[in-house]
Amino acid sequence: MGVLQVVLSVLDLAVLATGVLALAVALALYLIYREEVP
Known part of the structure; x- marks a missing residue:
């Protein structure tokens, strides 16, 4: 359960x-683009 929580946390961060x-x-x-085209 702990490993799964860590994996989900890392994925969320990514x-x-x-x-x-x-x-x-x-x-x-x-x-x-805004600077090139006035």
């Missing part, structure tokens, strides 16, 4: 990190 990374990339691309 999903959260992936979401944050995707959001950061999207924001960066938006800023670059």
Whole structure:
């Protein structure tokens, strides 16, 4: 039971990190696109 809880916690953390990374990339691309096209 403990091992399963740890695995689920790690997976949840990985999903959260992936979401944050995707959001950061999207924001960066938006800023670059906005600067290139006035």
